[in-house]
Amino acid sequence: MTAADFADQLKTLDATLRNIEAVLDLDRLRQDKAELEQQASAPDLWDDQARAQQVTSKLSYVNGEIGKLEGLRRRLDDAHVLLELAEAEDDPGALAEVGTELASLHKAIEEMEVRTLLSGEYDAREALVAIRAGAGGVDAADFAEMLLRMYLRWAERHGYPTEVYDTSYAEEAGLKSATFAVKAPYAYGTLSVESGTHRLVRISPFDNQGRRQTSFAGVEVLPVVEQTDHIDIPENELRVDVYRSSGPGGQSVNTTDSAVRITHVPTGIVVTCQNEKSQLQNKASALRVLQARLLERKRQEEQAKMEGLKADAAGSWGDQMRSYVLHPYQMVKDLRTEEETGNPSAVFDGELDDFIEAGIRWRKQREREDGSA
Incomplete structure (x- = not known):
């Protein structure tokens, strides 16, 4: 040039x-x-x-x-x-x-x-991320744990503080579910494009015949509730259960009934927190997660009402959005944006920025198209 x-x-x-x-x-x-x-x-x-x-x-x-x-x-x-x-x-x-x-x-x-594309109502907020193992048995549980590490490494690379509220361990390996917070401004707007179903294809390390296995995990991203949101939850709408924590932990984590499970009776939403030593701390963290879920439910209901559609509080969970293929070739591909890489190891180590940026641009483009329709 x-x-x-x-x-x-x-x-x-x-x-x-x-x-x-x-x-x-x-x-x-x-x-x-x-x-x-x-x-x-x-x-x-x-x-x-x-x-x-x-x-x-x-x-x-x-x-x-x-x-x-x-x-x-x-x-x-x-x-x-x-x-x-x-x-x-x-x-x-x-x-x-x-x-x-x-x-x-x-x-x-x-x-x-x-x-500059993060201008949604809640985009500037911190984020709550929930990961759940889907179809695929022990491989899905292992995949859920891989995704948890991936997002925590991504946050670490950016210097964003995180706090894990709950980890429910599967029997053989991996996680049934996990919930954590990313405590940085615009974490919700940035990570919200990660919501959906993630798919892993690999030779299963848990199959003694070395067969290829496809497994799934769901990722849900919610905005952290702030005092201005007015999410009031009457005590009579809550059922609070305490139990002993399970899985790895410190000497007092697994020996006292410090874990808390809160059920919101009107909606059936259940949240748990077991990673703190104190029952009061776990209850406070669980309430924060419940408020975030109720805020998201309220947002979706309002959006559905505007569009004249019935709300579906779990809509994002059914959308398969990214595939991680480790066999017979190496590739991670976003099914919405077509963004892809041949280096899955780097992605699982937290190198997600290209996928997240492509997702934000894709979402903004769809908003523009919907607005001009």
């Missing part, structure tokens, strides 16, 4: 980045940072641990967003200076360096642009 081609690319990237800075409102982010820093420096901050964690989590997120935007702007300005030097000195090596940097910048700015 010529210097003129690179100059055109720089102009396009600059316009895209300016649009991102405007949509994400960089000035407002800087104001939020100043306010959060003031809150974080309060001497009584940790008197309320839940609020303290919320403040520090938001501050970390805002710092990250500002750092990304300012970093991209510096790189773009540096690339512009490097291009001018390459032209002035007629230096092919420097020109090639500009090309490499522009390719890297294009990908980074494209990734940042995805954040």
